[in-house]
Amino acid sequence: MIEGRVRLSDVARIAGVSAATVSRVLHRPDMVSADVCERVNKIVEELGYIANPAAQALASARTNVIGILVPSLTNNVFADVLRGIYTIAQDSPYDVQFGNTRYSNLEEENLLRIFLNQKPAGLIIAGTDQSAASRAMLAQATCPIVQIMEIGEDPIDMMVGFSHVDGAYVATAHLVERGYRRIAFLGARMDPRTQRRLQGYTAALERAGVFDERLIVTTPRASTVTLGCELLCLLLEKDLAADAVFCNNDDLALGVLFECQRRRIPVPSRMGICGFNDLEMMAVANPSVTSVKTFRLEMGEEAIRILIDKIEGRPVPEGPIDLGFKLVARQSTQGLAR
Amino acid sequence: MIEGRVRLSDVARIAGVSAATVSRVLHRPDMVSADVCERVNKIVEELGYIANPAAQALASARTNVIGILVPSLTNNVFADVLRGIYTIAQDSPYDVQFGNTRYSNLEEENLLRIFLNQKPAGLIIAGTDQSAASRAMLAQATCPIVQIMEIGEDPIDMMVGFSHVDGAYVATAHLVERGYRRIAFLGARMDPRTQRRLQGYTAALERAGVFDERLIVTTPRASTVTLGCELLCLLLEKDLAADAVFCNNDDLALGVLFECQRRRIPVPSRMGICGFNDLEMMAVANPSVTSVKTFRLEMGEEAIRILIDKIEGRPVPEGPIDLGFKLVARQSTQGLAR
DNA sequence: TTGTAAGCGTTATCAG
DNA sequence: CTGATAACGCTTACAA
Numbered sequence: 216m217i218e219g220r221v222r223l224s225d226v227a228r229i230a231g232v233s234a235a236t237v238s239r240v241l242h243r244p245d246m247v248s249a250d251v252c253e254r255v256n257k258i259v260e261e262l263g264y265i266a267n268p269a270a271q272a273l274a275s276a277r278t279n280v281i282g283i284l285v286p287s288l289t290n291n292v293f294a295d296v297l298r299g300i301y302t303i304a305q306d307s308p309y310d311v312q313f314g315n316t317r318y319s320n321l322e323e324e325n326l327l328r329i330f331l332n333q334k335p336a337g338l339i340i341a342g343t344d345q346s347a348a349s350r351a352m353l354a355q356a357t358c359p360i361v362q363i364m365e366i367g368e369d370p371i372d373m374m375v376g377f378s379h380v381d382g383a384y385v386a387t388a389h390l391v392e393r394g395y396r397r398i399a400f401l402g403a404r405m406d407p408r409t410q411r412r413l414q415g416y417t418a419a420l421e422r423a424g425v426f427d428e429r430l431i432v433t434t435p436r437a438s439t440v441t442l443g444c445e446l447l448c449l450l451l452e453k454d455l456a457a458d459a460v461f462c463n464n465d466d467l468a469l470g471v472l473f474e475c476q477r478r479r480i481p482v483p484s485r486m487g488i489c490g491f492n493d494l495e496m497m498a499v500a501n502p503s504v505t506s507v508k509t510f511r512l513e514m515g516e517e518a519i520r521i522l523i524d525k526i527e528g529r530p531v532p533e534g535p536i537d538l539g540f541k542l543v544a545r546q547s548t549q550g551l552a553r
Numbered sequence: 554m555i556e557g558r559v560r561l562s563d564v565a566r567i568a569g570v571s572a573a574t575v576s577r578v579l580h581r582p583d584m585v586s587a588d589v590c591e592r593v594n595k596i597v598e599e600l601g602y603i604a605n606p607a608a609q610a611l612a613s614a615r616t617n618v619i620g621i622l623v624p625s626l627t628n629n630v631f632a633d634v635l636r637g638i639y640t641i642a643q644d645s646p647y648d649v650q651f652g653n654t655r656y657s658n659l660e661e662e663n664l665l666r667i668f669l670n671q672k673p674a675g676l677i678i679a680g681t682d683q684s685a686a687s688r689a690m691l692a693q694a695t696c697p698i699v700q701i702m703e704i705g706e707d708p709i710d711m712m713v714g715f716s717h718v719d720g721a722y723v724a725t726a727h728l729v730e731r732g733y734r735r736i737a738f739l740g741a742r743m744d745p746r747t748q749r750r751l752q753g754y755t756a757a758l759e760r761a762g763v764f765d766e767r768l769i770v771t772t773p774r775a776s777t778v779t780l781g782c783e784l785l786c787l788l789l790e791k792d793l794a795a796d797a798v799f800c801n802n803d804d805l806a807l808g809v810l811f812e813c814q815r816r817r818i819p820v821p822s823r824m825g826i827c828g829f830n831d832l833e834m835m836a837v838a839n840p841s842v843t844s845v846k847t848f849r850l851e852m853g854e855e856a857i858r859i860l861i862d863k864i865e866g867r868p869v870p871e872g873p874i875d876l877g878f879k880l881v882a883r884q885s886t887q888g889l890a891r
Numbered sequence: 892t893t894g895t896a897a898g899c900g901t902t903a904t905c906a907g
Numbered sequence: 908c909t910g911a912t913a914a915c916g917c918t919t920a921c922a923a
Contacts, residue, residue, distance in 0.1 A: 263666075265667065267670070270607075270611050272607035273611050288626075288632070288635060289635065294626070294627035295627070298627050315639060332603045332606075440834035441833055441834070441836065466834075469834065470834075470837060473834075473837050474837075477839045495777050495778060495779055496811075499778055499782050500811055501811045501814040501815045
């Protein structure tokens with residue numbers, strides 16, 4: 216038994232070869248004769264040798280770390296994206312390391328500095344609204360980078376997402392098409408993606424000639440179901456004869472549904488409700504709630520897939536990858552009572 | 554301007570001191586004269602020097618990484634715990650690194666091997682049901698370890714959690730006390746903590762003399778709101794005159810509520826519903842849903858707090874830390890119609 | 892209080 | 908195809 220950790224040199228000594236050879240067996244087996252390869256592998260196995268990542272990183276000036284920068288780790292939406300990333304990363308030689316920017320450009324810069332300092336193999340970063348400082352750091356980075364969640368102007372490198380403006384536009388147009396006219400917007404957090412949804416909402420209503428700015432109710436607070444209840448209360452207090460709400464996300468929509476039930480406001484005959492993201496529960500709520508399905512899992516999977524492809528020198532699709540969205544019309548927007 | 558990354562030696566050269574001194578300024582400022590200290594710090598600042606973590610780890614044979622091993626990163630419950638951990642870790646010199654064991658002992662072993670190989674500063678691991686192999690590895694580890702989520706027998710090192718058996722017992726006893734008699738158990742995933750909740754449920758009903766094994770409906774699938782609907786359907790199909798359900802968690806409970814609404818089964822007058830964890834939305838559902846509040850954020854915070862205390866040699870509480878739980882009775886268990 | 896110098900465990904260059 | 912040997916950037920006795 217070897218005292219302490221098993222090192223490369225231990226494997227080498229026991230296999231009767233040099234450390235360099237063991238290293239080659241592990242990284243470039245094609246450069247080593249088959250029998251040496253096999254013998255070394257057996258000993259690696261027997262000894263349970265695991266490379267010291269610090270030494271590897273130091274010697275090779277690179278790591279197998281893929282850094283992920285998102286504004287929240289726990290929010291349903293990002294949780295799904297992370298799950299997608301994780302799924303693919305599991306079967307790859309890369310370790311993912313998550314950083315939580317907490318919706319702050321400053322925190323993003325700090326994390327970026329730390330991550331980049333580790334010479335990561337690649338980087339995934341949420342959104343397209345990085346600060347100038349972050350942009351500068353990213354521009355200097357030598358590793359591939361994928362921006363996720365949105366599709367936008369001048370990608371830093373690669374990009375996979377969808378148009379929040381269009382998603383909101385389609386949802387709002389659907390409400391108009393179902394006969395709703397006094398359509399409110401309920402928004403929480405008001406991060407860049409929420410702002411874009413507000414844009415889409417506005418565009419759709421202006422096009423239909425029924426836009427009324429007073430129907431927009433927002434808050435910087437993080438969205439929760441409870442907050443959905445509260446925002447609906449705020450809206451109703453304004454007494455603007457709202458007959459539908461487009462919610463920035465499904466948590467709010469569910470809260471609106473609960474609050475309507477509590478106030479005996481019939482959904483959808485007196486109040487239409489549309490959410491965003493299409494969380495699993497929207498389909499089974501009662502009434503079921505219309506939402507805009509987004510492909511969060513797929514976004515994570517695709518992002519890390521093309522990132523790894525690029526890291527390993529394989530060809531990747533040209534230009535931003537638009538995963539789109541899908542309006543899922545359900546009971547909650549079936550139209551007003553006639 | 555220095556080409557490439559700024560190294561310790563660059564700082565040393567410009568400050569006119571040795572590399573060792575710079576290292577001391579950064580780690581043991583008390584060993585260095587005040588003015589040298591100040592001068593070095595200024596240059597570190599100016600140059601934007603950030604230590605190469607790989608070199609640090611290699612030279613010092615330790616890291617500032619705290620490893621976190623949980624069965625899921627996205628499940629609401631763990632998401633909250635992780636958030637608590639993150640909050641505290643942010644203001645510490647430690648980096649947290651998450652590992653997802655996906656409810657598998659085997660994956661846990663593999664991750665443990667990888668983590669331990671990095672000589673982490675500390676480890677947080679969910680649950681008390683580690684495999685023999687994992688236990689052995691943990692026993693050999695030289696860093697402090699905190700087991701979270703549960704309180705149980707022979708802690709490996711430190712422990713912070715609560716009793717799932719007791720939580721379920723109290724919830725079930727509450728249903729009995731409110732007059733329900735045909736109380737079903739709906740459980741998903743059936744991980745160790747769910748099993749213990751089932752134990753508590755069973756104990757409470759046996760004590761009340763109303764235990765009926767046929768009322769237990771479980772599935773290995775992961776819990777979702779949709780699954781709550783499905784499990785209730787399964788239960789009702791059995792035609793056992795169930796008059797209440799204790800759900801393994803709040804997702805299921807919400808699904809049960811929706812399904813009851815759909816089937817026009819009045820809650821709570823014909824069907825009582827109790828969840829577990831007390832997610833934010835339970836309070837605003839309609840009717841509001843009774844649940845067992847658990848202190849997930851606090852669990853994460855406390856776990857990493859005592860871990861860091863121990864790492865840094867400060868005294869830590871003796872024995873497991875029981876954070877308890879709290880039954881929150883709401884409309885959904887107000888009793889049967891008389 | 893400060894500097895010198897020897898590693899830490901790999902990888903990579905260059906011969907052979 | 909394989910083996911020496913010199914980095915990689917930092918920490919830490921040990922000396923001064």
